[in-house]
Amino acid sequence: MKYSHLFAKTKKSIPSDATAVNHQLLLKAGFIDQLAAGIFTWMPLGLRVLRNVESIVREELNAIGAQEVMMPALIPKGNWEEGGRWNGIDILFKMKSQTDKEYGLGFSHEEVVTPLAKQYIHSYKDLPVSIYQIQTKFRDELRAKSGVLRGREFGMKDMYSFHVSLDDLHEYYDKVIQTYFAIFSRMGLTKVKMTEASGGSFTKKHSHEFNVLTPAGEVDLAYCDNCSFAENSELSTHIEGESCPSCKKGTLVVGKGIEVGNIFDLGTRFSDSFKVTFTDVDGTIKPVVMGCYGIGTTRIIGSVVELFHDDKGMIWPESITPFHVHLITLPGGVEKGEKIYKELQSKGIEVLWDDRNDVSAGVKFADGDLIGIPWRFVVSSKTGDQVEVKKRSVTESKVISIEDAIKLF
Amino acid sequence: MKYSHLFAKTKKSIPSDATAVNHQLLLKAGFIDQLAAGIFTWMPLGLRVLRNVESIVREELNAIGAQEVMMPALIPKGNWEEGGRWNGIDILFKMKSQTDKEYGLGFSHEEVVTPLAKQYIHSYKDLPVSIYQIQTKFRDELRAKSGVLRGREFGMKDMYSFHVSLDDLHEYYDKVIQTYFAIFSRMGLTKVKMTEASGGSFTKKHSHEFNVLTPAGEVDLAYCDNCSFAENSELSTHIEGESCPSCKKGTLVVGKGIEVGNIFDLGTRFSDSFKVTFTDVDGTIKPVVMGCYGIGTTRIIGSVVELFHDDKGMIWPESITPFHVHLITLPGGVEKGEKIYKELQSKGIEVLWDDRNDVSAGVKFADGDLIGIPWRFVVSSKTGDQVEVKKRSVTESKVISIEDAIKLF
Numbered sequence: 001m002k003y004s005h006l007f008a009k010t011k012k013s014i015p016s017d018a019t020a021v022n023h024q025l026l027l028k029a030g031f032i033d034q035l036a037a038g039i040f041t042w043m044p045l046g047l048r049v050l051r052n053v054e055s056i057v058r059e060e061l062n063a064i065g066a067q068e069v070m071m072p073a074l075i076p077k078g079n080w081e082e083g084g085r086w087n088g089i090d091i092l093f094k095m096k097s098q099t100d101k102e103y104g105l106g107f108s109h110e111e112v113v114t115p116l117a118k119q120y121i122h123s124y125k126d127l128p129v130s131i132y133q134i135q136t137k138f139r140d141e142l143r144a145k146s147g148v149l150r151g152r153e154f155g156m157k158d159m160y161s162f163h164v165s166l167d168d169l170h171e172y173y174d175k176v177i178q179t180y181f182a183i184f185s186r187m188g189l190t191k192v193k194m195t196e197a198s199g200g201s202f203t204k205k206h207s208h209e210f211n212v213l214t215p216a217g218e219v220d221l222a223y224c225d226n227c228s229f230a231e232n233s234e235l236s237t238h239i240e241g242e243s244c245p246s247c248k249k250g251t252l253v254v255g256k257g258i259e260v261g262n263i264f265d266l267g268t269r270f271s272d273s274f275k276v277t278f279t280d281v282d283g284t285i286k287p288v289v290m291g292c293y294g295i296g297t298t299r300i301i302g303s304v305v306e307l308f309h310d311d312k313g314m315i316w317p318e319s320i321t322p323f324h325v326h327l328i329t330l331p332g333g334v335e336k337g338e339k340i341y342k343e344l345q346s347k348g349i350e351v352l353w354d355d356r357n358d359v360s361a362g363v364k365f366a367d368g369d370l371i372g373i374p375w376r377f378v379v380s381s382k383t384g385d386q387v388e389v390k391k392r393s394v395t396e397s398k399v400i401s402i403e404d405a406i407k408l409f
Numbered sequence: 410m411k412y413s414h415l416f417a418k419t420k421k422s423i424p425s426d427a428t429a430v431n432h433q434l435l436l437k438a439g440f441i442d443q444l445a446a447g448i449f450t451w452m453p454l455g456l457r458v459l460r461n462v463e464s465i466v467r468e469e470l471n472a473i474g475a476q477e478v479m480m481p482a483l484i485p486k487g488n489w490e491e492g493g494r495w496n497g498i499d500i501l502f503k504m505k506s507q508t509d510k511e512y513g514l515g516f517s518h519e520e521v522v523t524p525l526a527k528q529y530i531h532s533y534k535d536l537p538v539s540i541y542q543i544q545t546k547f548r549d550e551l552r553a554k555s556g557v558l559r560g561r562e563f564g565m566k567d568m569y570s571f572h573v574s575l576d577d578l579h580e581y582y583d584k585v586i587q588t589y590f591a592i593f594s595r596m597g598l599t600k601v602k603m604t605e606a607s608g609g610s611f612t613k614k615h616s617h618e619f620n621v622l623t624p625a626g627e628v629d630l631a632y633c634d635n636c637s638f639a640e641n642s643e644l645s646t647h648i649e650g651e652s653c654p655s656c657k658k659g660t661l662v663v664g665k666g667i668e669v670g671n672i673f674d675l676g677t678r679f680s681d682s683f684k685v686t687f688t689d690v691d692g693t694i695k696p697v698v699m700g701c702y703g704i705g706t707t708r709i710i711g712s713v714v715e716l717f718h719d720d721k722g723m724i725w726p727e728s729i730t731p732f733h734v735h736l737i738t739l740p741g742g743v744e745k746g747e748k749i750y751k752e753l754q755s756k757g758i759e760v761l762w763d764d765r766n767d768v769s770a771g772v773k774f775a776d777g778d779l780i781g782i783p784w785r786f787v788v789s790s791k792t793g794d795q796v797e798v799k800k801r802s803v804t805e806s807k808v809i810s811i812e813d814a815i816k817l818f
Contacts, residue, residue, distance in 0.1 A: 007476045007540050008529060033525055035481055035488070036510075041525060042479040044540075050479075067416045070451040070459075072444055073482070074547060074562045079444070095504035095514075097549045097561075105504075116442055116450060120417060131416055131453075136545065138483060140506045152506075153483045 001044075001323070003354040003367075008033070008043040010367045021216060022305035023147025025314050029370045031322075038144020038152035045371065046301070048322035050155060053187065053297050054134050056319065057157050060183045064175055066130040066159055071112045073138060077102035083111035083273050091139040105138035110266070110292065113160045114274040121288060123279050124164050128172060132159030134297060146218070148302040149258060155297035162271075163289045164280065169265060173206075176293050180210055180261050183295065187304060188317030193223050193230035193257060206265035211257025216306040219257045226250025258303045259296075266290040314372030315392050323352040324409060326373035326392075328364045332381025340379060340387060340402055349409050368392075377405060410453075410732070412763040412776075417442070417452040419776045430625060431714035432556025434723050438779045440731075447553020447561035454780065455710070457731035459564060462596065462706050463543050465728065466566050469592045473584055475539040475568055480521045482547065486511035492520035492682050500548040514547035519675070519701065522569045523683040530697060532688045533573050537581060541568030543706060555627070557711040558667060564706035571680075572698045573689065578674060582615075585702050589619055589670050592704065596713060597726030602632050602639035602666060615674035620666025625715040628666045635659025667712045668705075675699040723781030724801050732761040733818060735782035737773045741790025749788060749796060749811055758818050777801075786814060 003009075008030035015034055018024045026032045031046030042050055058068065077094075080086035086104065093105040106112065113131065120126060137156045144152050159176075163169040177194065184192045191213040196206075209232070211219050220233035222240065229246035231238060233254065244250040268287040271277070276288045301320075308315040316322070325344055329337030337353065344351045352373060354364045368376050369392070378388040378397075387405050390397035412418075417439035424443055427433045435441045440455030451459055467477065486503075489495035495513065502514040515521065522540065529535060546565045553561050568585075572578040586603065593601045600622040605615075618641070620628050629642035631649065638655035640647060642663065653659040677696040680686070685697045710729075717724040725731070734753055738746030746762065753760045761782060763773045777785050778801070787797040787806075796814050799806035 005474070007478070007538055011528070033528070035521060035525075036483075036485045039481045039483050039485075041481060041521065044476045044478060047477055047479055065414070067453045068456055069416070069453060070456055072448045072450060072562045073545065074445075074448050076445045076448075090507055093504055093506070093512075095502055097502070098499055098551060103502075112444060112450065116444075117416075119420070119442070129416055136482065142507060153481045 001352055003352060004356050006044060006352070008045065010370055018147065020146040020149065020306075021309060022149065022302035025305055025309055025370070026147060026301075029314060029372070032148065038141060038150065040148060040151065045322040049301055049316070049320050050297060052320040053300055056186050057134060057183055057295060057297065060179050061132055061157075061159060064130070064179050066132050068133065069131050070133050070135060071106070071109050071116070073106045073136065074103045075106050075112055077104065079111040079115070080104045083114070083270060085111065091141060093138050093140045107137055107139045109133070109158055110160070110270045114270045114276060114290070117160070117162050118274055118276040121162060121276060121278050124281055127278060127288070128161060128163045128168055130159060130161040130172065132157055146216075146302070148298045149218075151298065154299065157295040157297055159293040161291045161293070163291070164278065164286070166267070166289055169289045169291050173263060173265065173291055176263055177208070180263070180295070184210065184212070184260065186319050187300060188308065188319065189260070189300070189303065192260070193221055194228070195221060195230045195232045196235065197232060197262065208263050209259050210261035212260050212303045212307065213255055213257050214303065214306045215256055217256035217258040219259055220254065221257045222252050222254050224250040225253050258299070258306065260300050260303050261293075261295040263293045264291065266292055309372070312366070313370030316372045316374055318374050321374050323350045323373050325349060325351045325375045325377055326368045326371065327351050327353040327377045327379070328368060329353070329355060330361050330378065330380035333379035333383060337379040340377065343402065344406065347406060347409070349406070375408065410761055412761060413765050415453060415761070417454065419779055427556065429555040429558065429715075430718060431558065431711035434714055434718055434779070435556060435711075438723060438781070441557065447550060447559065449557060449560065454731040458710055458725070458729050459706060461729040462709055465595050466543060466592055466704060466706065469588050469595075470541055470566070470568060473539070473588050475541050477542065478540050479542050479544060480515070480518050480525070482515045482545065483512045484515050484521055486513065488520040488524070489513050492523070492679060494520065500550060502547050502549045516546055516548045518542070518567055519569070519679045523679045523685060523699070526569070526571050527683055527685040530571060530685060530687050533690055536687060536697070537570060537572045537577055539568060539570040539581065541566060555625075555711070557707045558627075560707065563708065566704040566706055568702040570700045570702070572700070573687065573695070575676070575698055578698045578700050582672060582674065582700055585672055586617070589672070589704070593619065593621070593669065595728050596709060597717065597728065598669070598709070598712065601669070602630055603637070604630060604639045604641045605644065606641060606671065617672050618668050619670035620668050621712045621716065622664055622666050623712065623715045624665055626665035626667040628668055629663065630666045631661050631663050633659040634662050667708070667715065669709050669712055670702075670704040672702045673700065675701055718781070721775070722779030725781045725783055727783050730783055732759045732782050734758060734760045734784045734786055735777045735780065736760050736762040736786045736788070737777060738762070738764060739770050739787065739789035742788035742792060746788040749786065752811065753815065756815060756818070758815070784817065
């Protein structure tokens with residue numbers, strides 16, 4: 001795509017409530033636009049990142065046999081009542097139709113998925129089953145904050161699994177834990193700590209949170225500098241400097257994290273409400289055991305920006321970058337640049353070409369750094385038949401042949 | 410995918426309010442599930458069709474330079490008021506937050522896209538620009554009906570274009586008309602009639618509707634049996650049997666259609682409300698001229714089902730089918746079937762394999778016809794080293810080699 005044609009250009013003026021780094025950079029670079037507090041439009045560049053995040057989530061979940069569906073956001077009051085959550089959930093947006101039908105907007109979908117699965121679960125042969133959706137969620141947050149980290153409308157992957165027993169659930173639960181680490185890692189989020197959680201509004205049972213370590217986080221963590229041990233500081237009895245209670249080798253460190261995923265052992269909490277049972281091998285009727293698993297897709301983008309940026313702008317991991325190459329043409333390089341642009345595209349390499357002829361080289365470089373595409377190619381009268389190639393994450397560049405530049409991908 | 414593993418199987422019992430053919434067949438075949446009147450879950454098979462529809466829409470719109478974004482569904486009252494539509498639109502779902510902030514759920518996004526575009530439009534050099542989204546829409550319909558043809562929550566592609574003049578808008582408008590016909594045609598919808606429309610709540614200006622000809626439609630049309638002339642009967646002064654006022658050769662026929670798309674010349678209706686102006690070549694400040702363009706993505710699926718079905722079930726066009734091949738293995742054919750299953754998948758051919766061993770051949774054939782995948786492959790002890798191949802749309806089958814079967818794609 002040509003930058004001159006791109007709908008949303010970079011901008012300097014952003015709302016004064018944008019104090020978080022992800023909020024500022026995503027707005028400035030034109031990845032998102034703020035309609036109201038906690039409510040955003042995903043602009044062309046931001047939407048490309050979001051689609052990449054979604055694809056990784058989808059691939060990894062499909063690989064463990066989960067199936068994708070799309071449930072509605074508009075959920076009748078009756079479902080919420082049957083699930084026991086119409087009252088007492090302050091973040092539930094409620095509304096009334098012209099004919100006084102009442103609905104709550106989905107912030108989580110147990111009240112839809114449980115009666116849905118009930119239709120297809122009769123015998124132990126129908127289990128286990130795991131279904132998910134990647135969908136827009138709504139939460140009436142008292143205070144939206146931290147950019148795309150806590151919004152009133154946001155993207156989420158929510159998955160629900162159904163099992164014959166707690167043992168079977170726990171086996172799948174452990175598989176999902178591995179899958180979650182794989183998903184985060186593919187997006188460049190390698191410093192993720194899993195902690196046991198209190199369970200929020202869902203359950204008092206087993207549940208875990210996945211936290212990306214960053215000073216920009218909201219969650220206080222105590223974690224081992226040697227092994228995977230980590231606890232939410234609010235629930236932890238351990239303090240900084242203590243020897244690790246798990247590996248006995250490392251030392252506990254206190255730090256902050258952003259919660260990007262969570263998993264819950266729902267037990268029979270919702271299958272009891274919606275009376276979901278199955279006939280077991282021995283002919284007895286038993287309640288189905290459920291698990292649920294969330295990943296904040298838009299929140300992940302905020303986390304990546306908090307982790308990967310410098311004072312010039314964002315630095316996208318190659319797996320979710322909006323484009324592979326940011327091509328900048330300067331005087332004397334336009335014609336050659338166009339050739340490279342077409343050649344890269346013909347190889348399936350996605351290019352954002354800053355083809356503007358009314359701004360300085362300095363402006364182009366600054367916009368390139370702000371947008372944060374991992375590879376920058378510069379073509380000018382100085383580069384001859386070659387191209388100047390630079391990674392966004394380093395300062396050194398090198399001038400190489402176009403053939404060699406293409407081999408980078 | 411193995412049918413035994415598929416979450417949503419075919420079913421016999423469906424809600425009694427399902428009277429439309431698309432409603433009945435999509436429910437029976439497990440493509441959708443009904444949560445409440447006009448509110449559906451898209452099940453794995455249905456979601457695959459929806460994603461295919463969305464991909465075609467996306468490809469064709471990108472080809473005319475439109476750019477994809479994703480706007481929020483939660484739109485503050487202030488935006489609706491500025492656009493002049495907070496009051497008087499009965500289908501607008503309204504709600505209040507914990508702190509008494511008021512929102513309306515987007516049924517159309519002029520109130521978001523206009524102030525959004527305003528930020529990036531200053532000069533004639535910034536125009537034209539065209540942006541779209543493929544998004545879930547909400548409408549507080551007094552009466553949801555006809556399955557996925559008129560829902561309270563549904564999928565829609567809405568595009569908005571911005572221009573320096575009416576002339577420039579009309580040029581783009583004509584391009585979109587061609588693109589719309591191309592989109593519909595790629596989905597098998599070749600009998601689409603474009604009519605001039607009254608404009609609904611948006612405008613009293615130029616606007617057009619795209620109607621798929623089918624007796625299941627809600628719109629009464631008078632159209633020529635020879636040329637493209639068509640009028641909405643409510644607005645038409647012409648009657649059945651009359652000579653065509655356009656080509657003078659054909660005869661007018663009266664029939665029904667389903668509206669799958671519409672386009673509006675918004676003029677300066679919303680750019681006046683939101684004060685969107687630009688500086689023209691001669692330095693004068695002028696209001697931006699807007700167009701808007703809708704396609705009902707979920708409604709298209711309903712239309713396709715209304716058009717392409719028989720008394721046994723649905724018949725999907727190859728372009729949007731959930732799978733390319735429905736593979737049925739019968740006794741003596743399971744091992745060979747598995748080989749074919751893997752071979753087809755390795756060639757990128759998507760297969761739904763009915764691998765069940767506890768149902769009869771008759772049940773498998775009936776489910777195959779109901780689901781409507783365009784190619785059926787049967788492998789049994791009778792087919793030897795070959796495979797019995799049948800198109801869903803015809804009755805004859807033939808037994809051919811696996812190599813030849815793969816060449817069909």
